[in-house]
Amino acid sequence: MDAQLQDLKDRLAVVRDLHAAVALMNWDQDTNMPAGGAQGRAQQMSTLSRLSHEHFVDPAMGKLIDDLEPWAAEQPYDSDTAALLRKVRRDYDRETKVPGEFVARFSKARAISNSIWPTAKKTNDFAKFAPHLEEIFGMTAEYAGYVGYTDHIYDALLDDYEPGMKAAQVEAIFTPLREETVKLVQAVRESGRPVDVSCLSGDFDPDTQLALATKMVKAFGYDMNRGRVDQVAHPYCTHFGRDDVRITTTVDPKFFNSNFFSMLHECGHALYEQGSAPALEGTPLAGGVSLGIHESQSRLWENLVGRSRPFWAWAYPQVQASFPHLGNVPSETFYRAVNKIEPSLIRIEADEVTYNLHIMLR
Structure with missing residues (x-):
């Protein structure tokens, strides 16, 4: 199992490196890239995002996960190995539902919108950014459709950030917090201090x-x-x-x-x-x-x-x-x-x- 585990980690490291390259391109776009480079940068980020996705959903990755899961289940639950297999299984099952073509298209759309937003913000020109915002909203809903959900579309999106959490659980926390926070803000406002x-x-x-x-x-x-x-x-x-x-x-x-x-x-x-x-x-x-x-x-x-x-x-x-x-x-x-x-x-x-x-x- 040691050889298979190392093979899995080597493959995951490649995916991680590609993610880092996309993040570095995004940082450079925000800090140093000339404005004229936006379209080319968007295409580059799209290509790397697609390659990262393809590498991760490779059937060979899935077979490694299948082979390692029974062994990992015997390890202590809080061990790095057991946690890694749980995380990779979850991510693999989600990512295999999403077409590579969509990953590339979504990455490019986000990069282009990110290049438009700073200028629109600076000039207070929402109309310039609105079509891109609408496109991102539409594609985000499309992504949720690929991943799937039962009760609320936001469940599919929330799961990317808070694994296992549902919109209903968030609302159960937010509702009483909102009521008490509003009371506190009003009390401060009326305090006369x-x-x-x-x-x-x-x-x-x-x-x-x-x-x-x-x-x-x-x-x-x-x-x-x-x-x-x-x-x-x-x-x-x-x-x-x-x-x-x-x-x-x-x-x-x-x-x-x-x-x-x-x-x-x-x-x-x-x-x-x-x-x-x-x-x-x-x-x-x-x-x-x-x-x-x-x-x-x-x-x-x-x-x-x-x-x-x-x-x-x-x-x-x-x-x-x-x-x-x-x-x-x-x-x-x-x-x-x-x-x-x-x-x-x-x-x-x-x-x-x-x-x-x-x-x-x-």
């Missing part, structure tokens, strides 16, 4: 912002020898292995929170990725259990740490040193400002309380 947030707006040099936030994430433990920070239209964390985990951010020269808390948030994702066990590298087990667990890490560092009094007792003198015009702003004023609860339109700039409402709305 205004919060001065004027200190968060003004002139904040972008380079200084980046240097300060980078100092913060390094203090959190983000290894810059295995990562980097770049500017994009919408912040995210991406990875091509545990030793290459990159943070992207958006810098608003007139608003402090945007870049600072985005960096703390993405740092949480990055720490989770950089902390992935070396033994899992090259397998589907690398990079985290689920999106929910991933998000728990990002919001832990952004909110539970990044908006706490102990953190600001340490960080605020450094913020004042970076932006001397805050020298006369009391630490308590700044602390209250970054913790103000107020409904807003931008999810990534939402406060700790109203953020969940943005998720529920989506």
Whole structure:
């Protein structure tokens, strides 16, 4: 069985490498690629996505899974081997339902839409992006049809991010949480305790912002020898292995929170990725259990740490040193400002309380 297990891992490593190549192309598209390269890049990503899919659904992969499953079932349930076979079986059964032609077409459509969105956002031209958004929605529904579902179309999509979870289970969590959150927001609004947030707006040099936030994430433990920070239209964390985990951010020269808390948030994702066990590298087990667990890490560092009094007792003198015009702003004023609860339109700039409402709305 050792030889077959190694064969399986070797094949999975190829799939993982192809996924990483697509992710790297996507990162480059967002950070460095010239605008004229969008169509060619979309085709390249489409080709690699199709090749990755074809390699994974190869009948030889299926036979290896069949042969190894009885042996893996005898291993401790929480062992890496048993977990790997469960994960690969689940993914294989899903992916074999999806045509390779669709995988290529969907990848290309997403890449093209991603190249259109930043310009449309910058010029506030929704009509320019709307046809691409409609296409992506349609193809996402098509994907759900291939994968299959019983009760709700979102079940097929949710399963990609939270394996085994159903839309009804999410709603059972969201309904009482939404009711209590709305009550809390209303209570805060009616409390009659205004919060001065004027200190968060003004002139904040972008380079200084980046240097300060980078100092913060390094203090959190983000290894810059295995990562980097770049500017994009919408912040995210991406990875091509545990030793290459990159943070992207958006810098608003007139608003402090945007870049600072985005960096703390993405740092949480990055720490989770950089902390992935070396033994899992090259397998589907690398990079985290689920999106929910991933998000728990990002919001832990952004909110539970990044908006706490102990953190600001340490960080605020450094913020004042970076932006001397805050020298006369009391630490308590700044602390209250970054913790103000107020409904807003931008999810990534939402406060700790109203953020969940943005998720529920989506």
